[in-house]
Amino acid sequence: xxxxxxxxxxxxxxxxxxxxxxxxxxxxxxxxxxxxxxxxxxxxxxxxxxxxxxxxxxxxxxxxxxxxxxxxxxxxxxxxxxxxxxxxxxxxxxxxxxxxxxxxxxxxxxxxxxxxxxxxxxxxxxxxxxxxxxxxxxxxxxxxxxxxxxxxxxxxxxxxxxxxxxxxxxxxxxxxxxxxxxxxxxxxxxxxxxxxxxxxxxxxxxxxxxxxxxxxxxxxxxxxxxxxxxxxxxx
Amino acid sequence: xxxxxxxxxxxxxxxxxxxxxxxxxxxxxxxxxxxxxxxxxxxxxxxxxxxxxxxxxxxxxxxxxxxxxxxxxxxxxxxxxxxxxxxxxxxxxxxxxxxxxxxxxxxxxxxxxxxxxxxxx
Numbered sequence: 323x324x325x326x327x328x329x330x331x332x333x334x335x336x337x338x339x340x341x342x343x344x345x346x347x348x349x350x351x352x353x354x355x356x357x358x359x360x361x362x363x364x365x366x367x368x369x370x371x372x373x374x375x376x377x378x379x380x381x382x383x384x385x386x387x388x389x390x391x392x393x394x395x396x397x398x399x400x401x402x403x404x405x406x407x408x409x410x411x412x413x414x415x416x417x418x419x420x421x422x423x424x425x426x427x428x429x430x431x432x433x434x435x436x437x438x439x440x441x442x443x444x445x446x447x448x449x450x451x452x453x454x455x456x457x458x459x460x461x462x463x464x465x466x467x468x469x470x471x472x473x474x475x476x477x478x479x480x481x482x483x484x485x486x487x488x489x490x491x492x493x494x495x496x497x498x499x500x501x502x503x504x505x506x507x508x509x510x511x512x513x514x515x516x517x518x519x520x521x522x523x524x525x526x527x528x529x530x531x532x533x534x535x536x537x538x539x540x541x542x543x544x545x546x547x548x549x550x551x552x553x554x555x556x557x
Numbered sequence: 558x559x560x561x562x563x564x565x566x567x568x569x570x571x572x573x574x575x576x577x578x579x580x581x582x583x584x585x586x587x588x589x590x591x592x593x594x595x596x597x598x599x600x601x602x603x604x605x606x607x608x609x610x611x612x613x614x615x616x617x618x619x620x621x622x623x624x625x626x627x628x629x630x631x632x633x634x635x636x637x638x639x640x641x642x643x644x645x646x647x648x649x650x651x652x653x654x655x656x657x658x659x660x661x662x663x664x665x666x667x668x669x670x671x672x673x674x675x676x677x678x
Contacts, residue, residue: 517569
């Protein structure tokens with residue numbers, strides 16, 4: 323495997339010592355198949371142990387390592403460095419406040435998620451065995467259940483940058499996932515929650531969320547279906 | 558239900574629906590505008606040709622509906638985006654009033670053009 327010299331620029335910020343975030347350059351030789359997370363680990367373990375970033379599963383399933391690289395929101399663990407030409411600029415996810423370096427404050431993100439009741443609500447008697455769905459019924463939510471809540475979509479949304487009260491695509495997608503789940507009985511409750519000035523109507527179909535999603539979920543399309551359902555329901 | 562949001566309103570759905578409906582109507586009227594203004598005629602379209610057409614009530618009706626829909630769609634679009642950035646009630650009322658006034662003025666000027674131009678000949 324060939325090694326190549328790469329310049330890595332990282333936006334560093336330590337609230338205890340820095341007035342504002344600043345770029346720091348690191349130069350090293352990396353395998354072209356190395357991921358962004360490999361590079362961050364290399365820097366953290368061998369060059370500067372003070373570099374803060376989140377990581378966990380290394381398998382693109384925990385959603386911890388979402389960050390902005392060369393202008394794109396990506397998962398560091400699944401993105402190889404050969405995808406980027408020239409200098410690699412690594413920043414924390416935009417739209418969230420920075421705790422330290424690449425670690426952002428996700429509290430508000432998860433608070434908004436809780437608002438849409440992200441769990442199955444069942445009023446009918448429980449079946450003896452498992453709840454079943456037909457393949458056709460499951461198809462409506464098949465993609466949306468693969469969301470790993472990494473925050474890449476919500477952080478890429480310009481409507482959220484302008485209004486931090488906006489629920490954001492991740493919470494709305496989770497609302498869609500349960501509203502369109504045939505086993506769920508809480509659809510009206512959830513639709514009442516997202517049918518709000520700071521809910522679904524702040525989505526202007528900009529498509530940034532779809533481009534940012536590392537799981538290639540067609541978020542904007544599902545949010546549009548949700549809008550139609552809410553309007554149909556209220557007429 | 559306590560939503561814990563700074564603004565709560567159900568008006569978003571109606572605004573969104575009318576924006577979609579006006580977009581469809583606008584597309585049809587835009588095509589009608591292009592066809593009647595630019596493609597029905599003989600060779601180069603001249604000022605007098607258009608003024609001549611503006612005598613016909615059906616032609617003016619299409620232009621009037623086009624003006625109405627375009628203004629509604631445009632101003633409603635600006636309002637929907639502007640709402641992202643306005644939280645204070647006073648600011649919202651001020652911007653909304655300015656947009657409505659702008660709509661009324663442009664509607665008036667547009668109607669003058671549509672209904673007066675043909676009458677000049």
